[in-house]
Amino acid sequence: MADSTPQAMPQEAAPISEPPPAAEPLKTSTDSGNGAVKFASRKVCVYYGEKQALFDVDLDVLKNKVTALIGPSGCGKSTYLRCLNRMNDTIPICRVTGEISLDGVDIHSKAVDVVHLRARVGMVFQKPNPFPKSIYDNIAYGPRIHGIASSKGELDDIVQSSLEKAGLLKEVHDRLQEPGTGLSGGQQQRLCIARAVAVEPEVILMDEPCSALDPIATARIEELIDELRENYTIVIVTHSMQQAARVSQRTGFFHLGELVEFGETEQIFTNPQDERTQGYITGRFG
């Protein structure tokens, strides 16, 4: 039944063979001269059954930058984020139109396997959701299903370095075999980040990763995001404008399913062009 030895399993997904992010063989447009575009979306609309949740969103996510998505709740931030790794495919009634490309390749094209896509685009959820397994197995889960490690030693190394990158190693190095669900909320969320990092993604999507955490754990995660930016592209949904201002370089403001304004974080917060943005960041609504 439950097979915990990955070696014995047939591998459905071939090991990821995408080029490392450093090499850029694919065509990429540059936007505002600020860096390479990782994700480019054009006219993205999302429907839940009859109801339209997103309207013609055009948004470019830049490489090695933190992009924050803000807006009142229910405005479609999560919906947009979940388009980027095609997580919306798991909702039967959900339909996505428009074009989203990752490194210039349409993620909805036949050539893209959603399993590969999700390995390249990791996700961290609002509520920490470690699997009911040991800390070690939580992190080894992704590498095992993608066949990243060829030996036990290599897997150990991946687990160690992922925990290190998520800033959790010091706290848990002597109890890797204990259940991940036994950690504190903040530790669980960092475990989930380590779990995502272990698959060596290029992009990490975070959906309100701190909303279930206390201020200290939040500060810890924000620090971590800043460190991760060096090697990963990060898109973070947050309902806290302070958080967006602290961690992001670029910010998009959503309202009622539309991307109202998108630009440099500093510009959005100091000199918003749209009066809805202004109203939101000065606290007049939302």
Next chain:
Amino acid sequence: MQTAILAVTLAVLTIIGFYMGRSRSVSVAAGNLRRLHSLPGYYGYYVALWCGIPAFAVLATWLSLETTIVETLVIASLPETTQALPESRLNLLINDIRNLASGNIVSREVDPELQAAAERYQSLRQTGFLAAAAVTLSLAIAGLAWGRRLIGPGLKARNQVETVVRVFLIVSSTIAILTTIGIVLSLLFEAIRFFALVSPLEFLFGLKWSPQTALRADQVGSSGLFGAIPLFSGTLLISFIAMCVAGPAGLLSAVYMSEYAHPRMRAVAKPILEILAGIPTVVYGFFAALTVAPFFRNTGAGVGLEISSESALAAGVVMGIMIIPFVSSISDDVITAVPQAMREGSYGLGATRSETIRQVIIPAALPGIVGGFLLAMSRAIGETMIVVMAAGLAANLTVNPFEAVTTVTVQIVTLLIGDQEFDSAKTLAAFALGLMLFCVTLCLNVIALHVVNKYREQYE
């Protein structure tokens, strides 16, 4: 008949009480219902309860005591010599008196003495009934008047009605619990009587089961052997086969239903699967005996295997089909209870659906699934009809599924069928077997429920 009319009259009075109470409270409120403590309906129930409870209580008491009282009085009026008869003869006599009074056939010559007694019996009953009717009716009317008088703005009718309702509910549930305790105790006492005749060691560890006891002292061969091991092993063998069928089929169909099936497919397939649980077991029984068993025997003959026509295999397979719905509906519940966040976490790492199911969902749901298996197992062990029809009576001690075996339940049935002396070892053995069965299924159920609950807590 008379009693039924009386009961209906009382019920009508009670209903009248309800309306009187309600209208009384409305008139007390004088147009402003907020002056009342409770809604008018509660005053209605309040009066109805005053009217109904004492009257029905007296009626019930009378009905339960009537026979005893009347018979005692009739016996007391009989001549001394008759009264001195032994108990069994006296009972026969009373029976005749009763029959004579109600115009049935009587087993002896009707002498004037008997005739007089019967008349006396009849008139006593009539008087008794009239008295009871008078008492209950006046109680009902008095209660009605009393309850109505008590109504005033300050009367906390709602609280009192709620109290009565609670007491009523407690009494109802106590009945169920007491009955269960009573059954267990009777099993226990009869089993103890059995163990006085046959040693528990022989019963639990004996390898031969042949419960025929000698009727005459000079009869040969039927000494009665009560070694229950062949029955236990037969039960386990059949249950094991059943679980081999139901476990995979139930679990896999639950996985399909909860993870793969389109909602529309699920809406159709789930009820169909549940129909399987609603088929009477006797239908499964003849399906097993008339269709499956011959099929297995013929197939076996075709490939050179000797399969008995009452094989453990046929009974086990059909029983397995019967318990598929148990396994699948419990597994389905626990799989659906695994939080969506687990699935998303796994998909988000690039896992496929089957990887997610195998490595995240099933492990997370495992305790609940195990609990479901245990419940299904206890169902299989206690199942009777299928094995009575398909498994046979031969108490073979074997693990070969192609042979005939017998089970605890089948033996209980055969031990008690037909006319039995109630205190022979043979009959009492049924109680000992029943007790064993009860203990095993109880343990399985307790463990299973414990496991399932523990698992539920994990995600609350």
